[in-house]
Amino acid sequence: MKTATAYIINTPLSVSLYMDIIGGGLEQTKNADGLFDPDRTLFPLALRPRLAVKDPDHVLADGDHTTGLIDTRWYIGTDDKGTRITESTSGFSLGAYGELTVRRNVEPSSPLSLYFTCGYIDPRTQKTIRKSQQVTLTTVQNVELNLSLEIDAAQKMAISPFKNQALRTITATFRNGSDPVPDAKAVYSWQVLERATLTWRAIGADDPFYVSGQGTKALVIDRRYIDREAIRLEAHHKSAPSRVVSAMTKAYRYYGQWDEREMLTRGKFVRHDTREIEARAVIDTPRGQVTRPEDYFDITHIFTTNEKGAPEKVIGYGEKAVVGAGIAGRDPNVLAVFGCEVRERTALRVCTIGGRAVQVNGKVMCISIPKP
Amino acid sequence: MSRPRLFSVPEAIATELNLTELRTHDGAGRVLLSGRDLAIYGIDKALDEGAEELSPDETKEIFHI
Numbered sequence: 001m002k003t004a005t006a007y008i009i010n011t012p013l014s015v016s017l018y019m020d021i022i023g024g025g026l027e028q029t030k031n032a033d034g035l036f037d038p039d040r041t042l043f044p045l046a047l048r049p050r051l052a053v054k055d056p057d058h059v060l061a062d063g064d065h066t067t068g069l070i071d072t073r074w075y076i077g078t079d080d081k082g083t084r085i086t087e088s089t090s091g092f093s094l095g096a097y098g099e100l101t102v103r104r105n106v107e108p109s110s111p112l113s114l115y116f117t118c119g120y121i122d123p124r125t126q127k128t129i130r131k132s133q134q135v136t137l138t139t140v141q142n143v144e145l146n147l148s149l150e151i152d153a154a155q156k157m158a159i160s161p162f163k164n165q166a167l168r169t170i171t172a173t174f175r176n177g178s179d180p181v182p183d184a185k186a187v188y189s190w191q192v193l194e195r196a197t198l199t200w201r202a203i204g205a206d207d208p209f210y211v212s213g214q215g216t217k218a219l220v221i222d223r224r225y226i227d228r229e230a231i232r233l234e235a236h237h238k239s240a241p242s243r244v245v246s247a248m249t250k251a252y253r254y255y256g257q258w259d260e261r262e263m264l265t266r267g268k269f270v271r272h273d274t275r276e277i278e279a280r281a282v283i284d285t286p287r288g289q290v291t292r293p294e295d296y297f298d299i300t301h302i303f304t305t306n307e308k309g310a311p312e313k314v315i316g317y318g319e320k321a322v323v324g325a326g327i328a329g330r331d332p333n334v335l336a337v338f339g340c341e342v343r344e345r346t347a348l349r350v351c352t353i354g355g356r357a358v359q360v361n362g363k364v365m366c367i368s369i370p371k372p
Numbered sequence: 373m374s375r376p377r378l379f380s381v382p383e384a385i386a387t388e389l390n391l392t393e394l395r396t397h398d399g400a401g402r403v404l405l406s407g408r409d410l411a412i413y414g415i416d417k418a419l420d421e422g423a424e425e426l427s428p429d430e431t432k433e434i435f436h437i
Binding site: 023031033 | 391394409
């Protein structure tokens with residue numbers, strides 16, 4: 001028997017894969033407070049594949065054939081070499097016909113690429129047609145900043161040497177609009193003016209007045225080490241490192257008003273049995289007498305007489321000086337005169353030899369000297 | 373600073389936006405939508421139809437999130 005074979009020729013289908021985006025867009029924003037809009041953990045996004053088929057031979061109905069999708073897979077990445085998304089992948093859930101629900105926020109610095117691949121069996125030929133598509137989720141950092149910075153120190157901050165508390169905390173208030181900037185979002189840098197070069201540099205452990213707080217909003221300084229320092233705080237929001245705001249204070253050692261006087265607390269009237277004369281320096285301030293004045297002042301006690309050209313003789317240092325009564329002599333016409341010279345002292349300064357700090361038992365040696 | 377806006381809307385609005393399956397429900401006929409969800413629908417129109425803007429704390433309380 002002679003045979004003849006009939007071949008069925010099908011014109012290739014026109015198959016298009018679309019990705020419908022439900023419940024949002026591929027782009028989010030993140031504001032300066034770190035809030036996402038929309039927050040996909042609350043408002044998830046659905047990626048819904050849609051397959052459109054057009055049969056030039058009109059054997060198949062033209063239109064949506066999404067229900068014919070098979071072997072649908074999603075990957076994190078730009079191709080099927082990425083991590084496949086399964087039901088256990090955090091932040092995603094899979095639905096029918098390849099629908100993917102995204103409950104994950106995307107950081108601005110890390111766009112998220114998702115790759116979808118699926119198959120469709122041509123009902124005319126039973127051949128599988130594969131289609132794929134990639135989408136990328138991105139986030140734009142939304143910078144809305146109206147930054148202001150204040151510190152709880154006056155522009156000129158007088159530091160009294162008489163204060164009992166050596167430590168002073170300078171605290172900053174950093175705001176964006178009226179809202180305080182959370183510490184986790186703020187970057188602080190405390191600086192001091194290098195007077196020799198008139199440049200600002202970061203305050204560090206080498207600065208004798210520094211106690212703690214660099215990199216935070218509260219700087220703790222030790223007043224005893226401050227003569228005159230310009231201290232500045234620079235701050236910026238982590239989302240906008242170039243938007244730097246600053247606040248400054250000039251801290252200086254200030255004794256305020258004071259006056260000294262010399263008192264003879266013993267031997268003011270020298271009799272034959274008087275053995276000693278005690279001279280004491282008293283420092284008066286508007287708030288009263290300074291106790292332990294030698295802690296703050298350099299005091300020199302001087303003796304002389306009322307005679308013309310009589311020499312001045314240093315008889316002691318510190319709050320009081322005790323001398324033998326004989327210093328006054330026996331001539332009732334020659335008056336013994338006691339006086340004191342009082343000078344303010346500088347803050348504690350690092351003692352250096354040849355430009356290098358002197359250390360004693362591993363600690364930097366500091367010295368306070370009379371002011372010129 | 374602008375914060376993402378949150379709305380409690382009647383379920384009919386969420387249905388019209390085809391978002392009922394994707395959004396959180398309070399169990400009493402209202403759905404939590406974002407400002408972006410409502411942008412297409414019109415926020416003023418939604419407010420006229422019974423939508424209410426919520427604070428983050430109110431959202432947590434009403435929708436238990």
